Amino acid sequence: MAEKLFRYPELLRAGSSRGAVRHAVEVGRLRRVGRGIYAAAAPDFGEDLRATLLRLPPEAVFGFHTGARLHGFGDVPQASLHVIVPASSVVPKISGLIAHESVLPVRDQVLLADVPVASAARCAVDLARTLPRMDALPLLDLALRCGACQPADLRRETARHAGLRGVCQARQLVRLADARSECRQESQLRLVLVDGGLPPPEPQIWVHDEWGNAVVRLDLGYQESKVGIEYDGRSHLTRERLRTDRARMNWLSAQGWTMRHFTARDLYHRPRYVVDQTRQALSSRRPERR
Known part of the structure; x- marks a missing residue:
């Protein structure tokens, strides 16, 4: 199969920020093959996502670790695919898939790798609520550093999660998050x-x-x-x-x-x-x- 190439403007139109593209190159998820031309380091990832999506309820969107990876700040390695579905959804058992039932609707979803993905702020706050603190703050810092979202986006999204498990941790860590942190x-x-x-x-x-x-x-x-x-x-x-x-x-x-x-x-x-x-x-x- 021929390697799929992307032009820089195409990556931006698909929802990636300039910082997210730069970070994807730094960590090896994208490879620069020429001026303004990039190749995906894992060319089959998008195909895996699209194939999985065909087996899920129509409201399903990718989020959590998978969403963070697509937005360019997947700091915590995770082999499984993560999707968000409405509460009480019927989701088939699929090897390597983790479905998160959520009472909180997914707003402002974007299309990345031709699949629906929760917003960068939603992915960041969901992970800030559920990851250990020592993993969560580096991820929030990276989300800001690569330009996937802004501090105000994180604050608004945290407010939407009021009453959900782990929101107190997320609220504290969002206040500490700083784009200047480099590692x-x-x-x-x-x-x-x-x-x-x-x-x-x-x-x-x-x-x-x-x-x-x-x-x-x-x-x-x-x-x-x-x-x-x-x-x-x-x-x-x-x-x-x-x-x-x-x-x-x-x-x-x-x-x-x-x-x-x-x-x-x-x-x-x-x-x-x-x-x-x-x-x-x-x-x-x-x-x-x-």
């Missing part, structure tokens, strides 16, 4: 600190030199207290990266910043250590008066 671990570090009773740190802070030039960008931080927080993944373990990090730390220290660095072990196995270390750094610094 899953940054989002999770922010959540660990907030859940530990600290103020939300600001993502992606630029630190300027005495002439006003942006020199260093921090993963997270508290500008007023000059406390910075960095997530050190595996890329930080190379000899060249260690030299670069040491130079950054020396420069930041000279500018009056106190830094705290955390690893995957800290984030996932001892979150209390992350909170305690950050609280200690904050308590040792008094906000500068202006």
